[in-house]
Amino acid sequence: MKNRHLRKAVVATAAITAGLLMTACQNSTDNSSGNSGTGTAAVAEKASDAKNSKGVSGSFKNGKVTYLAPGKYIVSVPGKGDQQFLVADDTEVHGAGTICGDAGSKVDAPCTPDQLETATKKAAVSADVEMTNGIATLVTERRAAQRDSTVIEGINQGKGVDGTWFGNVSYLAPGKYTVSDLKGTEQQFFVAEDTKIWGYGDICGDTNTGEGGQGGTECTEAELETAAKKGVSAEVVISNGIATTIRDDH
Secondary structure, three states: OOOHHHHHHHHHHHHHHHHHHHHHHHHHHHHHOOOOOOOHHHHHHHHHHOEOOOOOOEEEEEEEEEEEEOOEEEEEEOOOEEEEEEEEEEEEEEEOOOOOOOOOOOOOEEEOHHHHHHHHHHOOEEEEEEEEOOEEEEEEEOOHHHHHHHHHHHHHOOOOOOEEEEEEEEEEEOOEEEEEOOOOOEEEEEEEEEEEEEEOOOOOOOOOOOHHHOOOEEOOHHHHHHHHHHOEEEEEEEEOOEEEEEEEOO
16 A cells, blocks of 8 residues: 555645746736735745755754645755655654644654644744655654753753864854754754854855964854854854854864
8 A cells, every 4th residue: 555645745746846837927927016925935935945855865953844745845954955855654753742742741742744734834843854765754843942941951050061062053042052963963052242253254254364364253143143044064162051162164
């Protein structure tokens, strides 16, 4: 017996193709009347820009999952762009209050692919996606509120994380970021007024900044925030949960 969700996705692909063509015509009409593309048109544009799901394998952490068509979705990750993927009947889906389950629970709830579809039709859902050959094997909703309270509590009690991380820095909220290493392990951290932020062309400055190109340019947090919203590779030194030094990958 064919997989129900994959069969739905294949049927929907033809509809998406036709829909994109219709959207292009509609956008042309809308633009001539001064209207910008929103709603369905915006989703169609995202679909046309996203990478095709065929054959893609890997982990997509700290992403936003958007519904595209029955059995078909897009995960958007800062610094990586958009990636399409399919959901099968045996795809594991774990919820933390949005897809399904209780936001106050410390244990993820097992959800169904249908519940994922219902949730993402309402709005994009923050989640981690594991996929093999373009098909999601695991979709895990992220517990943003719970993570935030854990980090803040640890810092207030002097139990913040110490160490050095090198990876992709992403923006979470004013003064708060995550750094993800090559294995997909994430660490949240805060930026303080005395955090030293050095740029060599990515956060700020250029590759030839400083004597022999080694000095770097001291950047502002506003410049870090702008770069991190797009995704930027950097070395982050953390003491008690607060970054002491951030250097972009130069």
